[in-house]
Amino acid sequence: MNRRIVVGLDGSAESVAAAHWGAREALLRGAPLHLVHAEMWSSPHVGPSAGSEERRRAARTFLREASDELLGTHPRLAVSAESFDGQPAASLARATAGASMLVLGSRGLGTFRGFVLGSVGMSVIHAVEQPVVLVRASEDALPHTQGRHRDRDVVVGVDTARPCDALLSFAFDEASRRGCTLRALHSWTLPPLAGYGGAYGPETNARIAAIERTGLDDMLRPWQDMYPAVDLDAQATLGRASVQLLEAGSGAGLMVVGRHIRRSSLGRHIGPIAHAVLHHSTAPVAVIAHE
Template identity: 55%
Template sequence: MNDLIVVGLDGSPASDAAARWGAREALLRKLPLRLVHAVDRWPPFALPVPTIDTHPMRVQALLSETADDLRTRFSELQVSAESFVGRPADILRDSAANAHMIVLGARGLSSVTGYVLGSVGMAVIRATARPVVMVRADDESAPHTSSRNAAHDLVVGVDISRPCDALLAFAFEEAARRACTLHVLHSWSLPPLVGYGAAYDPRVHAQLELSANAALADTLSPWRTAHPAVDVTTRASVGHAATDLLNSSSEAGLVIVGRRIRRSPVGTHIGPVAHAVLHHSRAPVAVIAHA
């Protein structure tokens, strides 16, 4: 049973924003919020990251102050806070075994270079099958509003050539809770056997686009039936998936991408599209693991 929202807290501005975002999400779902801080006593190497001193008293102060601030902001919120010693990715994975999602902060660099996922965020996404949401330090977008608002719409990228039930289940359920529009994007490339001349033939291009949109409609049909109140827009177009998602989500409340669950111990376990969106999206990004 997914009975709570877990937020990784490290004292950085990004994790503070993640805590506020997670608190609003917990209220939306009527779930308790758990703040988790992990101290790795033997990190593999030292990096200058914006975290607090790991002295126990300072850690406890961070947890208490953040929890008190959230209770003041959100009077109905149930908040708990815990600190552990161990690898942050392992601690967060274990703490979120029964969680609906894990919320983490993404360290920002600049509007040009994008946002750094960071080693902890990468490790958490790789280690857990739970949804992971990355939030920017300056993100104050609310997970829901009292009326439809384009600034809080959801954008999801799907690959209709692969199973994506977990991805669409999360996207439609989120849109239903928030009472917002769900924008579904599918980006496709011309088949390798289509020559350059045929690629510019309007008849060939129109037929391929028609087929892609029909396949996308078939994929979404059962989800539209299950969630008739969700306003859905769709677009299947030629292009690079990550670029299309980023261009379409500049004003979104949440971008949703999938990653395939890989059993191999090597590799990033994050596909190129999810990787690019995580590093450059201006909106919070939810990564959904699926088969």
Template identity: 50%
Template sequence: MVTMPNRLTVGLDGSPESTAAARWAAREAELRGATLDLVHAEEWLEYPPLPVATTEERRHWAETVLRDTAEEARRAHPSLKVDTRRVDGLPSLALTHAAEDSDMLVLGSRALGSIAGFLVGSTGSATIAETERPVVLVRAIGRAGTAPDGEGDRGPVVVGVDIHQPCDKLLAFAFEEASFRHCPLVIVHGWSPPPILSYAPALDPGIHQEMARGITSALDEMVRPWREKYPAAQVDSRATIGQSAIQILDAASAAALVVVGRRIRRSAFGTHIGPIAHAVMHHAVSPVAVIAHD
């Protein structure tokens, strides 16, 4: 098993999205036997409920939000250990620092509608780019139209992988999540034939099948050590033709959790979040875990 700090941190700002994130994280912490750490970043509020307020009023409001959310978590999960704290500083850095000793950082995402998808927000995107801890994004409204607290999420864990890149961190997280939840794990690799082969079926009808067999074999080889480590896991690995993000989203339509990776970039330039992770973050209905890896 992967060694974890046994703590889950939630960024809490009093919005319905962060409340949904706290409920989901409370259930997750119970599954892991972990502590739930509720954190309010003082400067985080992109849409502050108290636009004009004294420092004392803002402090009182933040303490009330933390206290009420903690009490709700304790009522729902009596055995759960819950901590609360306020932190100061640049939001993305403050939340990153707060989650340094955590298994994961859990944040809320706002819905933009069924077509437009979801808004991760500038703070959420910046935090994902800053931290190397897993970040889970939770929507305020789940597939059934209710807040996703984890109790009703009985679907599989879905993870998107690239057979051409190291994916051990993604697979470690995904296998462990499926183990905690006692649910199936779906592993997806989307691929497209090179453009030069667009006319290949007319020349050789079997060329796509041959390529597909090779890619499936490579995916099976990537997954094999993890199947051996988790022999009880129910695993469905798929190498499907099509854009990776679309294949992941299709497989994740009924998922309890979707897992995607982002490459760690040491450069100060760029968003640090790849196009596949970006698409899944903004369009998956299920909670999305973003795993940083080299």
């Protein structure tokens, strides 16, 4: 049985867009969709109040309305809903246990710019090891709900110096299900040269570029063999990885970035590249946890 896709729903336009994105993804995977709402309705020291019961009823209402809307658009979709009294991040993390993916809405930085990743989103990304997809309430996210995403690329950023199996597995699977091109991007920067006016010559630049391209091809070859039907566009480019990824992902259907799993409780860093892509991408972004 396919594992369910969980969507965090809070009644905002962003979370509704996330629900529609998750619904289409669930249909692509043949998986059920589970809508989750969580908030602190009562205090463990004071207990429930009249206001908390009103919020419970409001949550049940918009969960039911969201389910009805999704079923009206996708009648073949299996939808369930659940609400929790508790910290949203912790509740979402518990609900995601055993799921294949968590989808969240995220407010944009202005009309056409990327995401505002709030404390709940950041906490959930660090609390779960399943893929977390951030979706905006914008035209960039909506085509995925309307079946028009198939001609839009999936873009994945890889580092040939580190294991990327989790990212590539997710990215190739997504491109295969969508029937779209997968664009795999590896970027590198040159170390600075000592001395005034130092610069690498054309032959050195070409040799380094050839080495980087060979490393990328070697990394991708086993995955291309597993997914021969996927149209793969591999690019090895000189420059900052975050800048190159954002340029490559302009107009993409989905961006895929990685974050290293941190076993230490100190800090909540997702890495500079993932951070930059999350905050500036106009496309939905999947964050994939890996060692």
